[in-house]
Amino acid sequence: MDSHFTNILCVLSDSHRQDDVVAQAIHIAKSNQASLTIMLTLEALPPNANMVMESFAYIDSHQSMESQARNWLTEQEETWSKEYPLQTVVKIGHPLIDIVTGVLRHHYDLVIKRSEEGFLDRLFGGLDIRLFRKCPCPVWVLSKKNRSQYKNVVAALDLNYHYPKHEISVRKKLNLDILRHAARIAMLEFAQLHIVHVFDAVPENIVRDGFISVDNDQMETDLAKIHDEREQALESLLSELESELAPDIIDFLQPEKHIVHGYPRREIAATTKSLNTDVIVMGTVARIGVPGFIMGGTAEETIQQLNCAVVGIKPEGFDSPIKLDKSEQVEE
Structure with a gap:
């Protein structure tokens, strides 16, 4: 791995x-x-x-x-x-x-x-957020009340693959990379691994404000289908990870799966807090070709609500907008 x-x-x-x-x-x-x-x-x-x-x-x-x-x-x-x-x-x-x-x-x-301590740093994009946006390697931000040993590790995955084909591949690789890092942290810390995915079929504010009418029975059917779809996507990821690991590692980790229906910008953080999470591993950039692109603000809003350590992972092919001077020799 x-x-x-x-x-x-x-x-x-x-x-x-x-x-x-x-x-x-x-x-x-x-x-x-x-x-x-x-x-x-x-x-x-x-x-x-x-x-x-x-x-x-x-x-x-x-x-x-x-x-x-x-x-x-x-x-x-x-x-x-x-x-x-x-x-x-x-x-x-x-x-x-x-x-x-x-x-x-x-x-x-x-x-x-x-992690930065100032509210304004978080609100207006302090160094932590800018590193999550622009640093080409993973960024591990420790919480102010960091524990010496982690007990609960969360892998936050985006299992929605309803995107163009070229983007689906990037998202699947990013999910697998998040899962790899979270699994390794859990193994090294002898911690419980949790996998969290939050899906939202119809944005609740649109339904609540009456912009569209929804058949509740049909919605329940659709939600069940989406849940099954995401569960299958997760099982596929776990199977791929299992093929990379030594025998019985997945059985040793016994990851707990949490596929939650709700508003991702709120429920990812809420679920993470409910699990008494010590560290969450998540993607901070979901698209390549757009330097420093945060996935729809979801990652950024989630990070600002968390009180645990965060490991931010970039997708394969991410290109930082910050470059070395052309005249500078890169040390090998």
Whole structure:
């Protein structure tokens, strides 16, 4: 099962209360026997700062900030390295660009960071949401009350395949990738694996507001058909995953399936909370060819309602809108 990580980047945005974040990153790196880099990324001084500071003071302040950041991180590295070998780097500039270009340059296959605490960050698209949109590798955002060991892992799948043929293939591969990662996390953590799919036949607000009339008996029949269709799609995915795994792994995991009728933008989060979920694995981009395209806002709205860790997965062929400079040599 090709879902383990080999080269992990842990992102810190300040020097406060970071030991638990690094401890979780070390735990994940150990579980995957992966290399680990800790990046302290800070916003550069505002561009207009040199308008209110003499030029030498502006340069001195920037250099002082960088020097102090490096000294702090070097001291922390000595402590953290006793638990697991790791590297550290300081970046001062634009965190999103520094992280994504770092992923492209050094071929990181997972980014780990703590979730942002500010309501406005979530509401207006803070760094977490922008990484879910634009980072080319999986992004694992830890919750503020992160547990040292996970007990419940959720794979959130979109089993609706009523799309053009070329898009169905992408969606099926994304679902299988989500399931692979969730299954691996569950195995490593000895956790319960839950699979959640929410479907909505007719948007409830349209029915409720009387825009269309619906035969209730016919609707119940249709809902039963959709449920059966999604259950068959899930069984097909599980069969494909089982063929990749060692014998009896699926029996060991005993995944619990939750196929729920409701409004996805609300019920994915509600179901996840009801399961006392520690981490949810979900797709944050559903279409290729549209850089940074969030699937209809469903993923973004769901993430903003969650209080657990989130692992965001991109579909095969995703192309980040952030690029390396053409003159920059990519390190192999």
